[in-house]
Amino acid sequence: MKEPPNLLIVDDSTAIRKILIRVLNQTNLALGEVLEAGDGKEALNILEGRHISLVLSDINMPNMDGIELLRTLRASPQWHDLPVVLITTEGGQARVQEAVELGATSYVRKPFSADQLRDKLAALLSK
Amino acid sequence: MPLQAERMAEMLFAATQELFTSMLGTEVRLVAAPEEEPHDPFDGILSLIGFTGKVIGNGEIICTAGTACDLSSRFLMAEFQHVDEQVLDAVGEITNMIVGGFKNRLEAHVGRLQMSIPTVVHGKNISARNLKADVAVTLLCAYADGEIQLKLGLAASRD
Numbered sequence: 001m002k003e004p005p006n007l008l009i010v011d012d013s014t015a016i017r018k019i020l021i022r023v024l025n026q027t028n029l030a031l032g033e034v035l036e037a038g039d040g041k042e043a044l045n046i047l048e049g050r051h052i053s054l055v056l057s058d059i060n061m062p063n064m065d066g067i068e069l070l071r072t073l074r075a076s077p078q079w080h081d082l083p084v085v086l087i088t089t090e091g092g093q094a095r096v097q098e099a100v101e102l103g104a105t106s107y108v109r110k111p112f113s114a115d116q117l118r119d120k121l122a123a124l125l126s127k
Numbered sequence: 128m129p130l131q132a133e134r135m136a137e138m139l140f141a142a143t144q145e146l147f148t149s150m151l152g153t154e155v156r157l158v159a160a161p162e163e164e165p166h167d168p169f170d171g172i173l174s175l176i177g178f179t180g181k182v183i184g185n186g187e188i189i190c191t192a193g194t195a196c197d198l199s200s201r202f203l204m205a206e207f208q209h210v211d212e213q214v215l216d217a218v219g220e221i222t223n224m225i226v227g228g229f230k231n232r233l234e235a236h237v238g239r240l241q242m243s244i245p246t247v248v249h250g251k252n253i254s255a256r257n258l259k260a261d262v263a264v265t266l267l268c269a270y271a272d273g274e275i276q277l278k279l280g281l282a283a284s285r286d
Contacts, residue, residue, distance in 0.1 A: 015203060015213070015220040019150075022204045089227040111149040111224050114204075 004032040005053030005125055010043040010069065011036075011087070012061045016110075020056060023114045029125055040064025044072065047079060054124060059088045059095060067099060074103040083124055087112070130182065130262040130281050135233075139186070139277055142228025143268055146221065151201040151270070158267040158274065168254045171195070172210070174222040174247040175255075178230060180240035184260055184281035186226035188218065192249065194273035210249050219245035225277070 009020045017036050024034055035050065037043040039061045046052070055073070059066035066086050073079040083105040088096060096107055105124065108117055140157060147155040171191040178184050190198070196207040199217035207214050222245045230240050257263060257280030264279040 013216070013220050013223075015216040018203050018205075018213070089224065089231070111146045111228070113149045116149075 003051075004030045006032040006050060007034045008043060008046055008050075008052045008055045008057075009034060009036050010038075010040065010055060010057035010061070010066065012038050012058065016058065016087075019114075020117070023117050024121070026114065027118050027122055029122055031125075040066065040069030040072070043069055047073075047082075052082065054083045054085065054121070056085045056087065056121070059086055059099065067095070067102065070099060070102050070104055085120065085124065130283065132262050132264050135229075135262055135279055135281060136264045136266055138232040139225070139229045139264060139279055140266055140268070142225050142232065143266075143277060145228055146224045147270060150224070151198065151221075153201065153270045153272075155268045155270045158269045168252040170251045170253070172215075172218055172247065172249050173253055173255055174218050174245055176222055176226045176245045177243035178226075178240050178281070179243075179284075181237045181284050182233065182240060182281055183284050184279065185257070186222070186229060187255070187276075187278040188222045188225065189255075189276040189278070190218075190273065194275060195249075197272045198275075215247045215249060219247045222247070229279070 007024065009017050011017050021034055024031060035046050037046055041064045057066040057069055070084055073082055073084060086099050086104045086107040087110060088107060089110045099107060106120060108120060144155055147153055172195040173187060173189050175185050175187040192210045195210055195214050195218050198221060199207045199214040202217045202221060203213065227242060230242055234240050259282055260280035261282040266277040268275050268277060
């Protein structure tokens with residue numbers, strides 16, 4: 001039997017992490033664990049020890065930002081195909097474009113509605 | 128682009144509307160903006176973020192503790208009766224998104240800007256002053272269960 005997918009939320013804002021967890025809890029998706037990291041480095045540490053099916057990451061973070069995390073994941077044979085959804089407040093297209101070119105699976109702009117995020121994650125996880 | 132108070136106010140309100148509609152589940156409207164900046168000390172929450180780039184300055188949100196709890200309840204989809212760390216985090220993030228939305232709109236005219244991390248103060252008898260702003264904007268916004276005051280103090284970079 002297929003294991004329910006584990007998700008990793010990466011954001012330096014505890015408030016945003018809480019919102020994302022609540023949104024995920026409101027989906028009808030069968031999820032495994034939802035893990036949290038405060039930056040890209042913490043995320044990599046978690047990924048080393050756990051099987052994660054999808055990463056939902058902020059772009060602007062201390063230590064290692066979302067772009068650098070994505071770059072590291074895409075350069076790794078282990079995580080090359082791991083779905084990564086980036087969350088951004090960036091207004092300019094340049095950073096979003098950079099993320100897409102690096103292989104971001106999708107992105108969500110803050111502020112986002114719960115419905116918008118739920119639909120996006122449901123579509124990705126049902127693949 | 129010259130910093131015009133009216134244009135800055137429009138951009139700030141547009142960013143506020145976007146946040147309220149998408150993440151707080153309510154509409155927000157402008158209440159008559161105060162003509163003169165009140166300097167009376169207040170009790171409640173002051174949340175502020177600085178800008179740097181070709182435009183420098185800061186953006187602020189001021190509200191009562193009760194409104195901060197209500198906004199946080201809407202934002203975090205949980206009930207908050209008292210100001211605690213979660214409420215302060217939520218108000219900081221709300222400020223981040225509103226001021227960030229304003230910054231994104233302003234960047235289209237003045238180029239790349241950077242924001243500081245939010246600082247949120249909860250207390251009594253708070254007085255705050257914006258120094259050396261070329262343009263000062265104050266908006267009073269009302270939604271279903273409360274009011275918030277939004278402020279901008281902006282100046283062209285001295286560099």
